[in-house]
Amino acid sequence: DLNSDGQALLNFAGTVVHTRKLNWNASIPVCTSWVGITCNLNKTGVTAIHLPGIGLFGSIPSNSIGKLRALRVLSLHSNFLYGSLPSDIPSIPSLEYLYLHHNNFSGMLPASLPANLIVLDFSFNSFSGNIPPKIQNLTRLTTLRLQNNLISGAIPNLNLPALKLLNLSFNNLNGSIPYSLDKYSNSSFVENPQLCGAPLNDCSKNTSTDPSASPAFLLPSPNIPKNHHATLIKKLSPGIIVAVATGGSAVLVLLVLVVVICCLKRTNKVGGGMLKGKASGDGNGEMPKDFGSGVQEAEKNKLFFFEGCHYNFDLEDLLRASAEVLGKGSFGTTYRAVLDEETTVVVKRLREVVVGKREFEQHMEVVERVGKHLNVLPPRAYYFSTEEKLLVYNYMPAGSLFARLHGSSDVGRSPLDWDSRVKISLGIAKGLAHIHSVGAKCSHGNIKSTNILLTQELEACISDVGLSPLMSFPPAMSRAIGYRAPEAVDMRKTTHKSDVYSFGVLLLEMLTGKATLEYLGHDCVVDLPRWVKSVVREEWTAEVFDLELLKHHHIEEEMVQVLQIALACVTKLPETRPNMDEVVRMIEELRQSDTKTRPSAESEFDVQTP
Numbered sequence: 001d002l003n004s005d006g007q008a009l010l011n012f013a014g015t016v017v018h019t020r021k022l023n024w025n026a027s028i029p030v031c032t033s034w035v036g037i038t039c040n041l042n043k044t045g046v047t048a049i050h051l052p053g054i055g056l057f058g059s060i061p062s063n064s065i066g067k068l069r070a071l072r073v074l075s076l077h078s079n080f081l082y083g084s085l086p087s088d089i090p091s092i093p094s095l096e097y098l099y100l101h102h103n104n105f106s107g108m109l110p111a112s113l114p115a116n117l118i119v120l121d122f123s124f125n126s127f128s129g130n131i132p133p134k135i136q137n138l139t140r141l142t143t144l145r146l147q148n149n150l151i152s153g154a155i156p157n158l159n160l161p162a163l164k165l166l167n168l169s170f171n172n173l174n175g176s177i178p179y180s181l182d183k184y185s186n187s188s189f190v191e192n193p194q195l196c197g198a199p200l201n202d203c204s205k206n207t208s209t210d211p212s213a214s215p216a217f218l219l220p221s222p223n224i225p226k227n228h229h230a231t232l233i234k235k236l237s238p239g240i241i242v243a244v245a246t247g248g249s250a251v252l253v254l255l256v257l258v259v260v261i262c263c264l265k266r267t268n269k270v271g272g273g274m275l276k277g278k279a280s281g282d283g284n285g286e287m288p289k290d291f292g293s294g295v296q297e298a299e300k301n302k303l304f305f306f307e308g309c310h311y312n313f314d315l316e317d318l319l320r321a322s323a324e325v326l327g328k329g330s331f332g333t334t335y336r337a338v339l340d341e342e343t344t345v346v347v348k349r350l351r352e353v354v355v356g357k358r359e360f361e362q363h364m365e366v367v368e369r370v371g372k373h374l375n376v377l378p379p380r381a382y383y384f385s386t387e388e389k390l391l392v393y394n395y396m397p398a399g400s401l402f403a404r405l406h407g408s409s410d411v412g413r414s415p416l417d418w419d420s421r422v423k424i425s426l427g428i429a430k431g432l433a434h435i436h437s438v439g440a441k442c443s444h445g446n447i448k449s450t451n452i453l454l455t456q457e458l459e460a461c462i463s464d465v466g467l468s469p470l471m472s473f474p475p476a477m478s479r480a481i482g483y484r485a486p487e488a489v490d491m492r493k494t495t496h497k498s499d500v501y502s503f504g505v506l507l508l509e510m511l512t513g514k515a516t517l518e519y520l521g522h523d524c525v526v527d528l529p530r531w532v533k534s535v536v537r538e539e540w541t542a543e544v545f546d547l548e549l550l551k552h553h554h555i556e557e558e559m560v561q562v563l564q565i566a567l568a569c570v571t572k573l574p575e576t577r578p579n580m581d582e583v584v585r586m587i588e589e590l591r592q593s594d595t596k597t598r599p600s601a602e603s604e605f606d607v608q609t610p
């Protein structure tokens with residue numbers, strides 16, 4: 001009954017330190033007022049506990065949560081919980097959704113689990129022991145995430161009809177993967193040094209079958225950013241954590257205010273710059289002075305159009321068009337040119353092109369091929385002469401991701417919501433994976449939010465594709481520096497993995513709402529990966545997120561997962577970063593698991609955000 005449920009919850013709150021205040025109190029009604037608690041419709045029992053990332057520290061006692069016999073959803077992920085899971089929790093018969101990832105639970109995986117389980121997420125903990133064969137009885141299970149633990153032994157033969165998402169990677173599993181699981185991608189199994197069979201290597205190719213022969217087998221894999229909370233627990237006492245979390249949040253609020261003010265100042269500055277640019281081509285039919293000035297009279301029809309381009313203007317029309325400066329980037333100046341009521345294009349006037357005409361033309365053939373993807377903005381035409389190099393693109397009226405994230409709100413745009421940010425992230429990831437699929441040497445080299453353009457439907461298009469190898473970069477383009485991988489000192493020698501790093505910074509930019517450049521009297525580069533890692537270490541994860549996003553409920557779980565993807569992309573060593581195909585898959589999995597498993601309205605709640 002509800003009284004005993006309330007008492008069980010108070011036992012839990014009395015034992016586990018919680019840095020964010022819970023308003024649980026025997027004198028107020030459990031079902032209508034307790035933070036993170038949802039009850040069934042007739043208010044006779046607790047059906048959901050949802051307390052992700054609120055700084056819970058300690059071990060869950062027996063006879064607390066395990067006594068809630070109507071519980072369907074238990075979400076305690078991204079906290080500092082440790083010790084073994086009390087045996088009464090996995091034996092709650094009604095449990096359907098169990099989210100305990102990103103804690104530091106240890107001990108054996110429970111031998112049996114509730115028969116109704118739909119989602120089981122124990123990833124990023126320190127669970128050990130074998131995968132219990134009884135998982136086979138969970139016929140409703142759609143998601144099984146056990147990655148990044150210390151699980152050993154062979155994988156049992158699982159034939160689960162509903163299972164869509166499986167991740168057993170980064171453990172100590174051994175033996176061969178059962179045939180019933182070979183339909184999952186290799187990323188579901190990687191980094192288990194003694195595991196073999198499809199989709200991993202053929203077992204006959206394994207040189208050693210003795211698990212103890214490999215010292216790596218005994219160690220948690222070094223390749224992954226292991227749970228940050230776990231490290232923190234080892235370093236800090238509960239008292240310090242409480243103090244840091246409480247005091248730190250106040251400092252952080254102040255810091256966020258300062259950053260917001262700086263961003264506003266910066267936005268005004270950018271806006272002013274654009275207006276100055278516009279003065280040279282103000283839409284009165286006048287050209288900006290320098291636009292196309294290097295084109296010789298005799299060459300005015302030599303605009304080369306790419307296949308499939310439906311524009312029917314020529315170079316002379318383009319040079320006569322009214323135009324305004326959109327901005328000056330590392331590759332030159334970019335103009336918006338209006339040819340007639342229906343035709344507006346963007347012209348990039350390239351400077352510092354370091355290749356000759358022939359090489360430029362050959363390169364454009366590759367760029368044309370790469371451009372055939374929904375998430376890549378292809379050039380439509382180009383002009384090349386000794387004095388002048390121009391590239392023509394479709395004009396994207398919805399603007400850049402940078403403008404949507406950091407632009408002033410007085411242009412009447414609402415801030416990007418979480419779903420839009422995930423959609424945009426997936427689009428960029430797919431575009432980048434496509435660029436990389438062209439060849440090992442084909443990387444973008446300048447991924448940043450001004451180079452992500454948006455359609456009205458918020459489909460992301462990567463621009464400036466294929467330009468890096470043609471140009472000599474100025475030594476310090478400050479906005480680009482914030483996205484540059486530590487090893488990518490020469491921007492012309494970028495790789496797939498340095499693009500992955502830049503993509504990780506983009507993800508952090510979307511999660512935090514912070515730009516990589518602040519204006520503090522002068523331009524100041526922000527090392528977003530460093531900042532995020534330091535906050536995640538010292539505060540709790542929720543503190544890094546964009547306050548705009550925290551206004552919405554039910555998305556914290558996904559935000560933490562995207563944060564993990566971003567942090568994997570910005571690891572220092574290039575070889576430890578995932579490739580873009582893996583990143584696409586991770587974001588897609590997140591969406592699938594969201595649509596299939598987001599708890600119903602009945603189990604939703606209102607947790608006050610800081």
Ligand SMILES: Nc1ncnc2c1ncn2[C@@H]1O[C@H](COP(=O)(O)OP(=O)(O)OP(=O)(O)O)[C@@H](O)[C@H]1O
Binds near residue numbers: 327332395463
């Ligand atoms: N096709 C386009 N449609 C709409 N806006 C565009 C288009 N191409 C570029 N822009 C915008 O024009 C501005 C200037 O772009 P430009 O590419 O010259 O500079 P950048 O992106 O800041 O730096 P970089 O040259 O390093 O890419 C940016 O704000 C960019 O988002």
